[in-house]
Amino acid sequence: MFDPITLDQLRAFVSVVEEGSFSAAARKLHRVQSAISTSMANLEAQLGVPLWDRSTKVATLTEQGQAVLGSTRRVLAEVDGLRRLATGMTMGLEASVSLCLDVLFPQNVLINLCAKFTQEFPAVDLRIDSQVRSAVSARVLDGTATLGVVTPKGLVRGLETQALSPIRVLPVVSPSHPLAAIEGGIASRHFVDAIHVVLSGCDDDAVSDQAGLSPRIWRVGDIHTKLEMLRAGLGWGNLPEHLIREDLRKGTLVVIRPTAWGDHENSLNLLIIYRRDTVFGPAQRWLQEQLTQLCAREAHLRR
Structure with a gap:
């Protein structure tokens, strides 16, 4: 079965955490804020857990979101390592x-x-x-x-x-x-x-x-x-x-x-x-x- 979760969603998720808001992440990724919001909503739906507490003016991570963040960073690190390895192999x-x-x-x-x-x-x-x-x-x-x-x-x-x-x-x-x-x-x-x-x-x-x-x-x-x-x-x-x-x-x-x-x-x-x-x-x-x-x-x- 095709996994609908994308690397783009995971990178956007980490960017929101690191930049502090959806709007700041959108500026960093050169995208509109609505695209980031939609990406986060889709990621929550696909994982089946709430990642963000939207009851405040600036969304904050839930406890589930904190746990997902650690796994997300590990996944992205592995992917980056895979790309470096493949690039190196093409160069011998x-x-x-x-x-x-x-x-x-x-x-x-x-x-x-x-x-x-x-x-x-x-x-x-x-x-x-x-x-x-x-x-x-x-x-x-x-x-x-x-x-x-x-x-x-x-x-x-x-x-x-x-x-x-x-x-x-x-x-x-x-x-x-x-x-x-x-x-x-x-x-x-x-x-x-x-x-x-x-x-x-x-x-x-x-x-x-x-x-x-x-x-x-x-x-x-x-x-x-x-x-x-x-x-x-x-x-x-x-x-x-x-x-x-x-x-x-x-x-x-x-x-x-x-x-x-x-x-x-x-x-x-x-x-x-x-x-x-x-x-x-x-x-x-x-x-x-x-x-x-x-x-x-x-x-x-x-x-």
């Missing part, structure tokens, strides 16, 4: 894009990226996933994610790469841990009895981070569990500086210096990855550019 804009990030990726960069994305592409859905190491590459290879950000240890063959600014990772322990009591460089013999807490994917038997100093290794699947374990003094391990900046300031974590590593171990490169057969739309190209810019800005601020 994607309906949705997906991004898979290594858990080491800076969260503040991600939040800035999402805030910019919703302003730039309000009609495009963004899907974000976080994984450990090679699991990121797996998501990109199977098409679950269009773009990924991974560390070199998580890179697999068959993917195109684009370098991002590196992030800094630091070996840390709780101030209560025995390693924290050793000043300066720490010789390898001191790590023999220390538990090394590392990140490892569920399908990844390899040891994450820089291993080799501690024979005792505990593997965890997410970075926040690792952070809490190190805070509790259960072991030592590497964490990205952006994640532990506040812990270092408060002293709940302290940096240690394994002499076997050297300063070059403090930087970890990040790579954008994508399949070679990927055809990028405007939103995906924008994500690539913004990831590069925002990561470079984060590195600059850190310096």
Whole structure:
């Protein structure tokens, strides 16, 4: 059955509410007042509820009208979104894009990226996933994610790469841990009895981070569990500086210096990855550019 309610009626209804009167809405919509009055009367008849209290000089919304107003605005917002989506599709804009990030990726960069994305592409859905190491590459290879950000240890063959600014990772322990009591460089013999807490994917038997100093290794699947374990003094391990900046300031974590590593171990490169057969739309190209810019800005601020 054909629905007699029109978008024109709904827009007129919202205009009357926003402008404060039938006459003001008519001026805004460049129509005569009688047309607006008729439209409102028809809308009330079709809905079967009184929208306006006409007992006063200026019509006001009834309780039913207040309830209908909220639904009307949602309907119009959905219609406007549909039009933006259709317009974007005719220009090659994607309906949705997906991004898979290594858990080491800076969260503040991600939040800035999402805030910019919703302003730039309000009609495009963004899907974000976080994984450990090679699991990121797996998501990109199977098409679950269009773009990924991974560390070199998580890179697999068959993917195109684009370098991002590196992030800094630091070996840390709780101030209560025995390693924290050793000043300066720490010789390898001191790590023999220390538990090394590392990140490892569920399908990844390899040891994450820089291993080799501690024979005792505990593997965890997410970075926040690792952070809490190190805070509790259960072991030592590497964490990205952006994640532990506040812990270092408060002293709940302290940096240690394994002499076997050297300063070059403090930087970890990040790579954008994508399949070679990927055809990028405007939103995906924008994500690539913004990831590069925002990561470079984060590195600059850190310096």
